[in-house]
Amino acid sequence: MVAEALKNEVKERCGELNIPMVGFASTDRWKNPPSELPNHFDEWIPLDFWPQSIYPETETVIVIGLPIQIPILDTAPSIYYHELYKTVNILLDIKAYEIASWLTQKGYPSIYLPRDGYGDITVLLDNPLAFFSHRHAAFLAGLGSFGLNNVILTSEYGPRVRFTSIFTSARMESDELKTPDLCTRCFKCANHCPVDAIPTSGDFPPPMDKRTCALRSQKLRSEYRSPCGICIKVCPVGNDREIFNRKDTSIYSDKNNSNMIRKGWYHVKEYGSKK
Template structure:
């Protein structure tokens, strides 16, 4: 078994629902400071990890707000653990690696944005495409997925970037966004790159209106979020 297969098998065995690999060059167009090589100059491969949220707390929002927050926090914790573990797994093989937190940075100039784009990494690694809700839509779980990213200097075999469009632009996420953060997508959105939604409105609703409890209404509104919940790795 090659190292690429070992990495994927290890992550699935530890609880990952989705795993894909991209070459570092696939994210070279990211903004300065957000490219893999900005953090690890010798980066050759990018590993995208997906972990599906349970349907119940998502699809029953907003009544299940507290339960959705539990899902959100547990998923992020699991992804952080998976990222740390696979980075250590690869470093024991002799290759420097680095895991990025599943949660976004919070602060001036970086609201709701991580050090690296988990979403663009997921598209490049073949896990899914952008929806109008500016989240990644996956074939098995819709947008009911949290993501994490690991970069490494070992050259792994990349997966094919996701080429299909899963979003039918039904507009349910737009109509159900309580912050009005998804209006104006029509001429900006693409399945490959998403679009620049109004993150300030989203941020204000989450951290002012909801007091830090996460929203999730754009996920709940998406028809694809019912998903299949098929076994990991299949």
């Protein structure tokens, strides 16, 4: 089957699986990063983290993304967001596994990757990296640009989308890199971070204080309300803000308890987790 027809079939399959975001990146993009990328890095992805180093037969990385619904994220940290995060992660794993199996059956051996890939938050305190970065894969597949908060920003959902990847031996053309740098440098993510883990100066995207962020996550986990989610909920980027009527991000600073939206958050936070 010609590469273009197969790529169209993968996109159709993603449509059937209700996956709104899909991108394609040839492994060559890890080896020879294109000059038109929206962000540039002083240090490129180390060789051991390339898809072809993990599964040498890989020709193309397919990246899929599922959105996080803003009104639920708005309650974060909470048991409600905790459950949504788990659900989206499980769905991503299942859908990626299905796509990999379907491609394998068609004669193109393929493997899925888990959206996370760490046993416990304590592991991240010592070594805050996964064996593969879906954020960089999404970036190389043209799905978005890096934000100050080190998360991929997309025009559709801002940073409120979770990604995973499929490594396939099928050759398919990479998607166009037409995404601009979407981060407005508004610093809302950094200013709302309760532990100051996001630097506001220096290189871009800035190296975050991953250990401090992981320590907060560990504390929230002991209270049954991880992950934190604050830096992605306050980000003004994304058409989802319009869809959910959340264009006005001052709701995150305005402590007026009579605000109906905030009342809902406080109610949710009262139940199912420790405060």
